[in-house]
Each structure stands twice: as C-alpha cells, then as structure tokens.
Amino acid sequence: MKISKRTFDAVIVGAGGAGLRAALQLSEAGLKTAVLTKVFPTRSHTVAAQGGVAASLGNSEEDHWHWHMYDTVKGSDWLGDQDAIEFMCRKANEVVIELEHYGMPFDRTDAGKIYQRPFGGHMSNFGEKPVRRSCAAADRTGHAMLHALYQRNVRANTQFFVEWLALDLIRDAEGDVLGVTALEMETGEIVAFQSKATIFATGGAGRIYHSSTNAFINTGDGLGMAARAGIPLEDMEFWQFHPTGVAGAGVLITEGVRGEGGILRNSSGERFMERYAPNAKDLASRDVVSRAMVTEINEGRGCGPNKDFVLLDITHLDPKVIMQRLPGIREISIQFAGTDPIKEPIPVVPTCHYQMGGIPTNYSGQVVAPRGASMSVAVPGFYAAGECACASVHGANRLGTNSLLDLLVFGKSAGETAVEDVRKSTKAHKELPQEAIDRTLARLARLDTQKEGADAHESRLAMQRTMQNHCGVFRFADKLKEGVSKILEVQQDVQRVAIKDKSKVFNTARIEALELDNLIEVAVATMISAEARKESRGAHVRDDAQDTPEHPNGRDDTNWLKHSLWFKEGNRLDYKSVKLTPLTVDTIELKKRAY
Amino acid sequence: MDEERGARLRRLRWHCRRALLELDLMFQRFWDRVGDGVDAADEAALERLVGMEDHDLWDLVSGRQETDDRQLKDMLERLRQA
Incomplete structure (x- = not known):
C-alpha cells in the first residue's frame, strides 16, 4: 500500500x-x-x-x-x-x-x-x-x-x-x-x-x-x-535509581528529607540504616541507602500487605520544620501515598530515574x-x-x-x-524502500485486526513488575536469570496485544500499544545485558560481585571494562572497548571510585 | 456518545499526558474514576487546565498557588480528590 x-x-x-x-x-x-x-x-x-x-x-x-x-x-x-x-x-x-x-x-x-x-x-x-x-x-x-x-x-x-x-x-x-x-x-x-x-x-x-x-x-x-x-x-x-520514590507512584521525595532528620524504618520499626552505615546512617550515599532498602525488602522486612516498601519517617520532626524546610513534601505524600507525613511515615522504594x-x-x-x-x-x-x-x-x-x-x-x-x-x-x-513501509503497516494492521489477545495494560504492568523485581537497583544472579525468561514471556504477550477501540482519531489505546512495542525492546535489552555483566560497576550492582581487594567495589576491569551491545535479532550480545584515550589530554587512569 | 465527542474526549485525555509525573498520575486517577462521565462544563475546565504550563498547574493542584476562578477551583478540587 x-x-x-x-x-x-x-x-x-x-x-x-x-x-x-x-x-x-x-x-x-x-x-x-x-x-x-x-x-x-x-x-x-x-x-x-x-x-x-x-x-x-x-x-x-x-x-x-x-x-x-x-x-x-x-x-x-x-x-x-x-x-x-x-x-x-x-x-x-x-x-x-x-x-x-x-x-x-x-x-x-x-x-x-x-x-x-x-x-x-x-x-x-x-x-x-x-x-x-x-x-x-x-x-x-x-x-x-x-x-x-x-x-x-x-x-x-x-x-x-x-x-x-x-x-x-x-x-x-x-x-x-x-x-x-x-x-x-x-x-x-x-x-x-x-x-x-x-x-x-x-x-x-x-x-x-x-x-x-x-x-x-x-x-x-x-x-x-x-x-x-x-x-x-x-x-x-x-540505570540510575533514586532511593526514595513514593511506593506505587514513583514521585520523588527529595534527599533533603533525610537531610532534615528523616529516618528509614522497616516493618518492625527498626532504623535499619544503623546496621548498614553505622556512621552516616540515613545520610549514606544513594547507592548504599538503596541497597540497604532492597536487602530489607528481600529479607522479608518490608512493609505493607506485600512487604514491598520501607518507611520514611519524619513524624518526630516539628510540623513547622516540615512546612518550612520541606515545602511540597507534605502535599506529595498526601496526594500519592495517602498519608500525612506529620502523622504517619511515607512508604518509599528505590525508583528508576535515568537511563x-x-x-x-x-x-x-x-x-x-x-x-x-x-x-x-x-x-x-x-x-x-x-x-x-x-x-x-x-x-x-x-x-x-x-x-x-x-x-x-x-x-x-x-x-x-x-x-x-x-x-x-x-x-x-x-x-x-517499500518493504520498510510495509513493516510499519503490518504492525498497525495486526493491531487493527486482532480481536482476541493480551491486554496492553496488563502486559505493561507485567513488564514493569518483572523489571522492578528482577533487575532493580540491587541485582542477584538467580533473579536476573529468572528475569530473562520472564521478560521474554512478557514479550510474547506484547506481540499479541489486542485493542478494543479501532477508531482512527486520537486513538490513545492504539498509541499506548505502539509505545509498549518500544518499551518491551528496552526492557529485554536491559535484562539480558544486566544478566550477562558479571561485575558491579556504577549503577549496576550485583550481590555476587562484592567489594574485594582484587575487585574494589566489585568492579572487574580485566574482564568487563567494555561496552555492552544488545541486538534485537536473536537477543545477541556483543562488546566493544571503552575509549580510554581523550582528544588532547592524558588518559584519566583507572582507580577505585570513592567519594 | 457520538464519534465527534468521543474523539474530543480522547484528545483531551492525550493532553493530560504531561512533562511531570505528578500531573500524569493525578489525571490518570481522575480519568479512571470518571471514565467518560464528564460534562461540557468539566470539559471546558479541563481544557483550560491542560493548556497551562506544567509547573504552574502543579502549583495550583498542590495548593502552593491559589486561584479565585470558580470553574478552575472546582475542577482542581476534584483532581485532588481523585
């Protein structure tokens, strides 16, 4: 056509x-x-x-x-x-x-x-x-x-x-x-x-x-x-994660809340950061706080019916301090967590922020x-x-x-x-080339003609939960492996998404289904690349690649100082070297990343 | 609902896709609650709100700024309650 x-x-x-x-x-x-x-x-x-x-x-x-x-x-x-x-x-x-x-x-x-x-x-x-x-x-x-x-x-x-x-x-x-x-x-x-x-x-x-x-x-x-x-x-x-997003919503709770004295607590009310960072406690770096939160949740000390968040507590602060120094936080918490932080703690989870x-x-x-x-x-x-x-x-x-x-x-x-x-x-x-145009038309024709199939909303949710649970801020070999099979199953569902509304003008159901086609490619690429990289580096932190004298922070430069390349065809991975030579100055030599 | 109005509401829903997550969530909850049960006056109020800049709109929704405009006030309250 x-x-x-x-x-x-x-x-x-x-x-x-x-x-x-x-x-x-x-x-x-x-x-x-x-x-x-x-x-x-x-x-x-x-x-x-x-x-x-x-x-x-x-x-x-x-x-x-x-x-x-x-x-x-x-x-x-x-x-x-x-x-x-x-x-x-x-x-x-x-x-x-x-x-x-x-x-x-x-x-x-x-x-x-x-x-x-x-x-x-x-x-x-x-x-x-x-x-x-x-x-x-x-x-x-x-x-x-x-x-x-x-x-x-x-x-x-x-x-x-x-x-x-x-x-x-x-x-x-x-x-x-x-x-x-x-x-x-x-x-x-x-x-x-x-x-x-x-x-x-x-x-x-x-x-x-x-x-x-x-x-x-x-x-x-x-x-x-x-x-x-x-x-x-x-x-x-x-992926960069922020430690404190409102659970179930993702809206950011600024780090200033912990700066003003906010405390993270688990299901038994324990101030768990004292165990992970005895000196800095709740003011430890983003990575340390996020990892501690995930460990608490994974070990069954999360809060709520599904034990899948922790609490950020500012109820001990003077309400005047909350109103004056943390403007907007109360509104965000009331609107998106359904709790008034002056009276009750805010449910929070590490939240994806930047790719x-x-x-x-x-x-x-x-x-x-x-x-x-x-x-x-x-x-x-x-x-x-x-x-x-x-x-x-x-x-x-x-x-x-x-x-x-x-x-x-x-x-x-x-x-x-x-x-x-x-x-x-x-x-x-x-x-x-007509073939390229035909590929787009075939994608749209499938959506227009498919009567029975997967629900776009449910498939998107399945993708998001799989990514959050298996490839979040702190990663585990077995969970990543399982995550690869699960995300490939979700991908199968996405390929058979059906929409009820077949109208032409501002058909938001069609638009969202087409967006899901894009999201799922990114999700699969992320899971497969993360499962394969057997080191910790920057925002990719694995439980099985910990800080040792040989591999500070779990980073393995001998084997993993290279960029991952994921190809859709066959879910193949390849790697290319990092460009360590700047344009005019000397190389900034490898060393342990510490602040 | 006639096709013209249906298309207009779908367009309005798309205009509730915002730059800020806070607003996306607020509008999503509103639409989940009301479905297509918005009348012409609601539509007019929503059209005015979605025409605003995101930060200004969030300031109104979160109560950091106020408005005396009756039509907007009522809709803002409903958005908050959603």
Whole structure:
C-alpha cells in the first residue's frame, strides 16, 4: 500500500532539549527541518529537570573543564568514553553562554554573571573539594531551557509536527537511514517522512520500571525503532535509581528529607540504616541507602500487605520544620501515598530515574554500529542525542547536572554533523524502500485486526513488575536469570496485544500499544545485558560481585571494562572497548571510585 | 456518545499526558474514576487546565498557588480528590 510522503532535509524525532537544540542548528543553517513530537514541545520531560546544567565557567571560584572531565570519568566508573567526555566538558561553556544569549533566565550573581552552585560529585582540582559548577534558573532550569530553545526554533522556521508518533525507522538494503514512518494522532493517517538526516532525540525509557520518576511519555520510542531496524543498544544495564520514590507512584521525595532528620524504618520499626552505615546512617550515599532498602525488602522486612516498601519517617520532626524546610513534601505524600507525613511515615522504594545507555553514537552525534571488522561505523543518515543516545559520557553512572549538558552539547553536535553531511550530499533523496513501509503497516494492521489477545495494560504492568523485581537497583544472579525468561514471556504477550477501540482519531489505546512495542525492546535489552555483566560497576550492582581487594567495589576491569551491545535479532550480545584515550589530554587512569 | 465527542474526549485525555509525573498520575486517577462521565462544563475546565504550563498547574493542584476562578477551583478540587 502506498502512503503519502513528506520530504525534508532533516527530520528530528522528539522536541525535548536535545531535539530542539539539534533542530536549531539545522534550521539556522537554512535546511528544511521537521520536528515530530508526541506532545507539545514545552511539555517534554526536560521540563522536570531542576538541578541545573554543569559548565566550568568559574564565575564563583576557579574551575576548569579538565577537572569537570575528571569528575565525569570517575562518576562513570571509567565506563564513559574519554574522547566524548573531553568533548562535552570543553564545549560546556560555549553551549551555556549560547543559551544565555537565546534568553535563558539564569540565576545571577550580584555582578550580573551566571550564578553557580555546588552539586554532588562536581569537584575542583581533580577531586579535591566541591566546586560551584551548576548553572540554574531557580528550580525550573529544564522548563526555562525548553522555552528559550522553542522560541528560537520558531524564529528559525523549524516546522513542528505536534502530536505525531514516529513508528519506524526507514532503512534501505545498504543500511542507509532515509527517514521515519509516523502516525498523525488527529487523523490516524500514516505518513513517510523522507530526509537526508534523521535525528533521534526521544528521551529515556524509564517507564519500563514499575517505580519510576519518569513521566508517562518516556517510553523509549527511539530505542525501540532503532532496535527493530537492526541497530544495537549500548550499555542498557545501567540505570540510575533514586532511593526514595513514593511506593506505587514513583514521585520523588527529595534527599533533603533525610537531610532534615528523616529516618528509614522497616516493618518492625527498626532504623535499619544503623546496621548498614553505622556512621552516616540515613545520610549514606544513594547507592548504599538503596541497597540497604532492597536487602530489607528481600529479607522479608518490608512493609505493607506485600512487604514491598520501607518507611520514611519524619513524624518526630516539628510540623513547622516540615512546612518550612520541606515545602511540597507534605502535599506529595498526601496526594500519592495517602498519608500525612506529620502523622504517619511515607512508604518509599528505590525508583528508576535515568537511563545511561542508549543508541550508540560518537561525539559528533552520528549513530555507530558494528560493520565488518570495526565495532563503530557511522550509520549513514542517522544521528541521536540526549537520554536516548549513548555517546558514552555517563558510562555506568551519571553525575547530576550532566544530563542537561549532554543534551545541549550533543544536540548541537548532532545538528552540526547533519548540516555538514546534508551539504556534502550532492544526490537527490534516495528512494524509500517499500518493504520498510510495509513493516510499519503490518504492525498497525495486526493491531487493527486482532480481536482476541493480551491486554496492553496488563502486559505493561507485567513488564514493569518483572523489571522492578528482577533487575532493580540491587541485582542477584538467580533473579536476573529468572528475569530473562520472564521478560521474554512478557514479550510474547506484547506481540499479541489486542485493542478494543479501532477508531482512527486520537486513538490513545492504539498509541499506548505502539509505545509498549518500544518499551518491551528496552526492557529485554536491559535484562539480558544486566544478566550477562558479571561485575558491579556504577549503577549496576550485583550481590555476587562484592567489594574485594582484587575487585574494589566489585568492579572487574580485566574482564568487563567494555561496552555492552544488545541486538534485537536473536537477543545477541556483543562488546566493544571503552575509549580510554581523550582528544588532547592524558588518559584519566583507572582507580577505585570513592567519594 | 457520538464519534465527534468521543474523539474530543480522547484528545483531551492525550493532553493530560504531561512533562511531570505528578500531573500524569493525578489525571490518570481522575480519568479512571470518571471514565467518560464528564460534562461540557468539566470539559471546558479541563481544557483550560491542560493548556497551562506544567509547573504552574502543579502549583495550583498542590495548593502552593491559589486561584479565585470558580470553574478552575472546582475542577482542581476534584483532581485532588481523585
């Protein structure tokens, strides 16, 4: 069947920070640029980012990109590629100042410069002491950033396709990416977007977990599309968790609650952190607290009918302190936990927050995949940036404020590379292969015709529970092994999901079923990659890879200093080496990650 | 329900997909509770709320900001109760 076609120089999927930054580069270069987005651009999940964006501007005290680079490599537990990390840290000042010129309302010093505050893990002089490196716009940094970038894009004539769901990558027999198929929600029409450059900036897939801080739109659409088109997904076992999300909801309870004296308790009311961290207790690092919580739950000391959460207790604090110093926490607890924290403790669980892995790219934003003897050959016409991509700058764990920096630097860099590539190409657009379009149509036809089958909501829940229970913040060999079989069973169900509503206009049941197709790819990639990696590193912490003198923190550099690559076809894993050589400076040598 | 209204409500539901998880959860609970049982006045109030910026909307829902607008006040209360 023929479908209508629209032709552009560049098509960008996703209108969060990375997508808008990339689009701006292309539109300002005069290229005909389309941005496809499921929701209005300023409702992208970038809005939720509060912390700030890291840049060694040195406005408050001495700072240097090389120190920032050191912190990022260390934070990544040496799994980050040092060429990409140097590139990002060197570019940070430039992209932040550009953003300032676009009208971003950064907080200011008395002298009128961008005000900078300290943030966990950011240090001066190669890990010596904390440094003020985060640039913020009150607690609405992500929101302000999106608005500045969106307005600039409107000025540059970027063409927005709002409420369009991209469905599949169009790739020809030679492996070139020629655009995407997409669904217009308003009409149900399927259109082929033909382009010389296709940039994915679709964000993370945190909704694969039952407890997640991610908004509902974070369904890993770009990762699903890439995987179905034969592109591997890199380092998918690495997910950052936050220790205290409201159980059953995922909404974050800030670390400030423990800072103000909040205590974690198990089912018998015991302050269990005293056993795990006798000195720091409830103020131990995120990893330590999360692991202790999971151990309590796994050993049967969790709370509630299913014994699947612990309690965060602030009932001993003066209500005035709660109201004054922890604004919003009471409302969140009442709304999402159904408890008033002045009277009762808040049920909490470690909660998925950020995806470190993704579509493999180099620091120019080109998607790279194995070809012939090389593990990283650029896929012609395909680029990715932001949380959906893996450059890899976050490696095994991300530093706070580096996510907004990532999307600015690599959004711009992917845009710049795409501009160069489009300008170099003298040929007309290649013809779109009908087989690629037919694959999308077959997926939709199955949904339209299938009468009996699995329920999308139940399958999604089964996926989320499997991921949470078998591949959470603290991992166990037997649970991971069992998790692989279970998630593959869920995948079978997803392939036979049926929807009752067959209407065309704004059929949200169809949209959610299509999103589930993407989520399940990410879930399978995560479980299989995590089961295979037999060490602890960064956010991937296994019970059977503990801290020993030979393997500090359970990290095994001899066998596992390498990136995982998961391929959808046959659920195959392969590995590629970490780039330990930076662009201009010396390698930051391996050592134990300790703070 | 006629197809036109059905499509309008489905569109409104999609506009309840937000940037912030707090709002997603709030709207999800609301729709689970009311189903398609919203009248034209509810629809109008919801349309106004979903047109707002996420942080501003959350400030209203969580009570950090207040409004004197009767139509919005009633709907905000129902969202909180859901």
